Structures are given as structure tokens and as C-alpha cells.
Amino acid sequence: MSSRPRSALVVGGGVIGTTTAYRLARAGWRVTLFDPTPGRGASWAAAGMLAPIAEIAPGEKENFRQQRGALTAWRELADELAVVTGDALTIAATGTLLVGFDASDRRLVDQFEEVATSFAAPSRRVQREVDVDAFQGVSPRVREGVLLEGDAWLDPDEAMCVLQKANEILGVEVVAERVLDAAFGESGVEVRTSEGTTRAGIGVVATGAASLPAGLRHRAVHHVRPVRGMTVRLEGFDRSNQPTLRAFVRGRSLYLVSRPGGYCVLGASSDEQAELAVEVGELQRLLRDALELVPALECATFRETRQGLRPASDDLAPFVEVIDQRWIWTSGHYRHGVTLAPLTATAACELAEKMS
Numbered sequence: 001m002s003s004r005p006r007s008a009l010v011v012g013g014g015v016i017g018t019t020t021a022y023r024l025a026r027a028g029w030r031v032t033l034f035d036p037t038p039g040r041g042a043s044w045a046a047a048g049m050l051a052p053i054a055e056i057a058p059g060e061k062e063n064f065r066q067q068r069g070a071l072t073a074w075r076e077l078a079d080e081l082a083v084v085t086g087d088a089l090t091i092a093a094t095g096t097l098l099v100g101f102d103a104s105d106r107r108l109v110d111q112f113e114e115v116a117t118s119f120a121a122p123s124r125r126v127q128r129e130v131d132v133d134a135f136q137g138v139s140p141r142v143r144e145g146v147l148l149e150g151d152a153w154l155d156p157d158e159a160m161c162v163l164q165k166a167n168e169i170l171g172v173e174v175v176a177e178r179v180l181d182a183a184f185g186e187s188g189v190e191v192r193t194s195e196g197t198t199r200a201g202i203g204v205v206a207t208g209a210a211s212l213p214a215g216l217r218h219r220a221v222h223h224v225r226p227v228r229g230m231t232v233r234l235e236g237f238d239r240s241n242q243p244t245l246r247a248f249v250r251g252r253s254l255y256l257v258s259r260p261g262g263y264c265v266l267g268a269s270s271d272e273q274a275e276l277a278v279e280v281g282e283l284q285r286l287l288r289d290a291l292e293l294v295p296a297l298e299c300a301t302f303r304e305t306r307q308g309l310r311p312a313s314d315d316l317a318p319f320v321e322v323i324d325q326r327w328i329w330t331s332g333h334y335r336h337g338v339t340l341a342p343l344t345a346t347a348a349c350e351l352a353e354k355m356s
């Protein structure tokens with residue numbers, strides 16, 4: 001169909017765009033990726049949990065099914081990336097320990113367990129007296145929890161680094177410019193930045209929660225809205241040999257992902273806001289809940305906060321939409337974009353093959 005059918009433009013260099021660029025380049029496409037700040041969107045704020053079971057929510061069985069597949073896809077992608085780059089990407093299958101802080105929080109854990117059971121997801125009750133190690137650092141008032149084996153985590157910073165290195169090796173051209181306009185050329189697509197126009201056979205838009213570039217905005221069927229989230233980075237408390245900790249603390253949910261060496265990601269806030277700001281109250285709530293749940297964090301060092309805008313679609317499900325046969329738009333990954341990146345990239349690449 002196109003005069004240059006095997007060339008692709010990827011707009012957006014978060015985990016979705018970067019993984020898609022990788023998939024396309026591996027499949028032999030000539031890829032140009034546009035992003036003024038690659039890797040500094042929501043993907044930068046993410047904790048990196050690959051936690052299909054802990055993310056179970058009522059009515060989201062399809063989401064659970066997809067995420068379970070995504071975990072396998074990440075393992076396969078990590079193996080591939082190791083061959084391309086020589087770098088190993090750690091995927092730590094620590095599982096998740098879910099606990100409730102007070103009596104009503106424990107009821108939330110019971111409700112979670114009921115939904116997990118209805119999804120046939122593995123979970124088992126654990127007691128502090130028996131599984132002493134799993135409760136390391138957790139407040140003594142928490143006596144029991146639910147262990148979700150099979151959940152994992154990776155470090156998004158490391159994953160982005162390895163993916164970007166692979167893309168460089170495979171010849172992906174990165175243009176550090178914002179795409180202002182995306183259009184349909186005579187036999188393909190084109191994008192305009194402040195520096196000029198670039199053309200290719202097909203285009204992929206992976207701009208997360210950002211609005212689509214002009215030219216596509218009014219042609220797309222889906223809609224995304226930003227949901228602001230913050231993670232807090234701490235150092236000096238190591239639970240990396242134990243399951244990732246998730247909890248309800250006075251009705252609010254909290255997680256603590258611990259990496260070897262004592263680097264911890266504490267998360268996460270969630271606000272229907274589009275502005276990247278750290279609200280003092282939200283930061284205080286997150287730290288207060290964490291300190292009550294894990295008193296040992298008292299001596300940890302505060303490193304930084306990171307904020308990002310989760311891309312939420314109307315039904316909270318991710319999508320891959322083809323716009324007028326030449327542009328592929330993928331977004332709506334909401335709380336699960338890191339987890340779903342390899343599956344989304346494969347789906348986008350398969351569509352690109354069909355369109356070429």
C-alpha cells in the first residue's frame with residue numbers, strides 16, 4: 001500500500017512506545033521515535049509491580065487474564081533483550097503479602113480474597129507466628145495476611161535502560177522533539193515538530209495520558225483522561241527477600257516494593273488531576289500510613305517523589321485503535337502499563353504488519 005511500507009514513526013517514548021519501537025525494529029522496520037523527554041512520563045513514576053493477582057478487582061476478570069499472560073511475555077522479552085544487549089533484566093518473583101491494618105481493613109482483605117477465589121487465582125492465608133519471615137518489618141499488630149504467590153516486580157528504570165539500549169543497537173532513531181501534528185500523507189503518515197516534517201509508512205501513537213497530536217484528535221474513537229499518581233522513593237530498608245507488601249490502612253491502599261540494597265518504592269496516591277504537583281497532605285498520608293504499617297521505615301532515608309499521569313480510558317481497559325488505516329493509537333493502560341507493555345507492543349506490531 002505504501003511507498004515505504006516498512007518504515008514506522010512512533011510518537012511517545014514511555015514504556016509502551018519504547019517497547020513497541022523495539023518490537024517493530026526486531027521485525028525489520030525502520031523506526032523513528034519522537035519524544036522530548038523519553039521515559040519521563042508515567043513510566044518514570046511506576047513502581048514496576050507485575051502483580052496480576054494483587055491487582056485483582058471485582059468485575060475485572062479479563063484484566064486479570066491479560067496480566068497473567070503479560071508476566072510470561074515479560075520473561076520472554078527479558079530473555080530476548082539479554083541476547084540483543086548482553087544485559088540481564090531482573091524480574092523478581094517475590095509474590096505479594098496483602099494485609100489489613102485494622103479490623104475494617106481486614107474485612108477488605110477478606111473481600112479481596114473472595115474475588116481472587118472466584119477468579120481461581122492462587123492465594124493462601126498466612127499467620128505471623130508461622131510465616132515469621134514474610135512479616136519482617138511489619139507492625140506487630142498485623143497478625144495475619146494473604147500470600148499471593150506468582151506476582152513479581154521489575155525496576156522500570158532498568159527496563160527502560162535495557163529497552164533503549166536494544167533500540168539503539170537495532171538502529172531506532174530517537175528524535176527528542178514533541179510532535180505537534182500528525183497527518184496522513186499520500187502513501188503513508190507524517191508528523192510535524194517545531195524542527196520539520198518526517199514521513200513513514202505507518203505511525204504508532206503511544207503518548208500515555210497526553211492528548212493526541214492535532215490531526216488525529218478528532219478522528220479517534222477512544223478517549224483517555226489523566227489520573228495523577230505519586231510514588232515515594234526511600235533508602236535503607238531491605239525487604240527484597242520477602243514478598244512485596246500491600247496493605248489497606250484505614251481504608252486506603254498502600255504498597256511497598258523493596259529492591260536489593262534497601263531501595264524502596266512506596267505507593268501510591270491517586271487523584272483525578274492532570275497537573276503534576278506533590279500535595280503535602282497526600283505525601284503526609286502516604287508516609288504516615290507507611291510508618292504505621294512498617295515502623296522500621298522510621299530510619300529510612302527519603303530520596304525523592306515521582307509523579308506521573310496514568311492514562312485511564314472510559315472503561316479503564318487498555319486499547320489499540322487503528323485510525324484511518326495508517327495510525328495505531330494505544331493507551332488506556334492506567335495502573336498496568338508496565339505490566340502490559342510487551343503484550344501491547346506485540347499487538348501493535350501485528351497490526352502494523354497487517355497494514356503494511
Ligand SMILES: Cc1cc2nc3c(=O)[nH]c(=O)nc-3n(C[C@H](O)[C@H](O)[C@H](O)COP(=O)(O)OP(=O)(O)OC[C@H]3O[C@@H](n4cnc5c(N)ncnc54)[C@H](O)[C@@H]3O)c2cc1C
Nearest residue numbers: 012014016041042043047048049179208229336337338339
Ligand atoms: C504512581 C504510579 C505508579 C504506577 N505503578 C505501576 C506498576 O507498579 N505497575 C504497572 O504495570 N504500572 C504502573 N503504573 C502505570 C504505568 O506507569 C502506566 O500505565 C504506563 O507508564 C503508561 O505508559 P505509556 O508509555 O503509555 O505512557 P508514559 O510513560 O506517560 O509515556 C508517554 C510518553 O509520551 C510522550 N509524549 C506525550 N505527548 C507527546 C507528543 N505530542 N510528542 C512526542 N511525545 C509525546 C511523553 O513525553 C511520554 O514520555 C503506575 C503509574 C503511576 C503514575
